[in-house]
Amino acid sequence: MNNPFTLSGKTILVTGASAGIGRGIAIACAGMGAQVILTARNTERLQDTLAMLEGKGHTCIVADLTKEIERTALVEQLPMLDGVVQCAGVGSRVPCKMLTQDDLDHVMKPNAEAPMLLQAQLLNEKKIKKQASLVYIASAAATMPSSGNAVYSASKAAMIAYAKCLAQELAPRQIRVNCISPTMVWTDLALVGATIEQLQEAQQLYPLKRYGQPEDIANLAIYLLSDASVWMTGSNIEITGGTQTL
């Protein structure tokens, strides 16, 4: 039977692939037959992800995407891509009245500036194939407020707005651009603002009685990267475990 979700024959770049949702997506992409290129800052953890991938021909390239010189080096090494999933990002918990320039830079640079600048370089260097699929891991925090989460929420809202414009610009080439906005997912990032015990208690408030796992998000990414979603672009898909608040 023809599988509409197959990624066989596709080459996919995953940023933030050394942990969390990025790692989950890299594993799932390889499982669906893609050739995966992993990137992140941490060599050791990137190698750990590489070792978890099914199939052959996957590679990893260490890069700090907030640094132009490292982005450039990454882009130069890349083949033509059928898909890109930008997962790299950081969490932050700072009350608005305490915000400093450093707090803003700490979040906005990796979460918003780096993905936009990397995307520009990928397009300028013509690394994105026609009919490719570009996926950004945003967050339900963009529309679900919580105290201390203002800058993180703003950084993700920025990416959702950006992606909608990018979708318009790339539609003539049949390149699709979509965002995934999860609520809480069990990753290191979730632990930025709370202890494991607090999170275990809080997840009971979700209608499906748990926070997400990276593979829950990865399956949605597979859909967006595959030909199953050829008519979807400019969308932001919330995946929430049923909750209406974070």
Add this chain to the structure above:
Amino acid sequence: MNLQEFVVNFANQFDDTELEVFAPETSFRELEEWSSLTGLAVLNMIAKKYEVKITPAELKSVETIEALYNLVASKK
């Protein structure tokens, strides 16, 4: 400023049209890939590489790549 280099910079704003298609006398609006977005990319390229501000109305007033080059040169 150099016309040859300007033609290449202009051509680089296109994704699918082959480089050989571009010449000083090319009527760029007749290219299949030309769109308002390509126009915007060309204006940005001129601002960044030549540090000259060309308005959309000025872009509209020229037919060929060479005419655009002359307009940019006149503003340098």
